[in-house]
Amino acid sequence: MNTAKKHKEKFSLAHLTALQVPPPEFIRMASRTGYDYASIRTIYMGLPGEPNYDLSTNKEMLEDTKKALKETGLKVWDIELVRVEEETDPVSLVPSFKIAQELGAKHVIASIWTDDLEFGKNSFAQICDLAKPYGLTVQLEFVTIAGVYNLKGALAILNSVKRQNAAILVDSHHFHRSVHLFGDKVEDLKRIPRKWLNFFHLCNATSLIPEDVEEMTRILREERLYVDEEGIDNKEILSYMPDDIVYSLEIPHKQRVEAYGYEEHARKCLESAKNFFTSSKVKKEVVLS
Incomplete structure (x- = not known):
């Protein structure tokens, strides 16, 4: 008789899925809809249409956020987003x-947008050094439309900076695009050391990749699909991820939010992910130690 316990996936709700919901209510919503963690965007980037949730300057919101965490028992998995550009200090x-650190977060997401990769590398190294005293791992996410746009580039940065608290964040949507546009291969995921894999941005999207950058941007910010829908071969990608990785569901979809509301959309995101893992037999490949 096989007495081995089946691993139970852990899920975090990524803030981009419901970015107009402020952190305190976002945490309560994540708890009500069944998530294990919340991923909150507390680093303001000044992008058009994005609300400012900088808790270091909004003490009232910070206290309400702490209250929401205490009430729900939910944990903050990560904060975002450090956008490395020339003007980034x-x-x-x-x-x-x-x-x-006050909120109990373990990770901060960063992406490199400058084309000056030497500058980007040095800035990333400095960010790792500044984050280390606060117990934070800096997750470098490669983004198709950014300066570091594929897995190869992200690996080059981490191998160069050699920081103990540096890691790589793979997003299934960005990785799908990097495979078809920039020469990455799914088996290249085996090159990521296990210590660099803490969590994974999970979603789905149409397999057709638009050529127009504005349309690419719109889809990644407004039209990602539920995990159990057709498009990206998540089953193959996830076969290279460790069993105990946390899945952060980043599934913004403007029309579905308008139809269902943020909370029901968040609930459907989680249901779709659980359906995917229930129905898909992901055969694990070897992950480096």
Whole structure:
């Protein structure tokens, strides 16, 4: 008789899925809909249409966020987003790192948008150094439309900076695009050391990749699909991820939010992910130690 316990997947709700919901209510919503963690966007980037949830300057919202965590028992898995550009001052991020530690977060997401990769590499290394005293791992996410746009580039950065608290965040949507546009291969995921894999941005999207950058941007911010829908071969991608990785569901979809509301959409995101893992027999490949 096989007495081995089946691994239970852990899920976090990524803030981009419901970005207009402020952190306190976002945490309560994540708890009500069954998530294990919340991933909150507390680093303000000044992008058009994005609300400012900088908890280091909004003390009232910070206290309400702490209250929501205490009420629900939910944990903050990560904060985001460090957008590395020429005008980014790494030292200015320290207040956000302090707040992340206060909230119990373990990770901060960063992506490199400058085309000056030497500058981007040095800035990323400095960010890792600044985040380390606060117990934060800096997750480098490669984004198809950014300066570091594929797995190969992300691996090159981490192998160069050699920071103990540096890691790689794979997003199934971005990776699908990098495979078809920039020469990555699914089996290249075996090159990621296990210590660099803490969590995974999970979603689905149409397999057709638009050529227009504006349309690519719109889809990744407004039209990602539920995990159990057709498009990306998540089954193959996830075969290279460790069993105990946390899945952060980043599934923004403007029309579905308008139809269902943020909370029901968040619930459907989680249901779709659980359906995927129930119905898909993901055969695990070897992950490096």
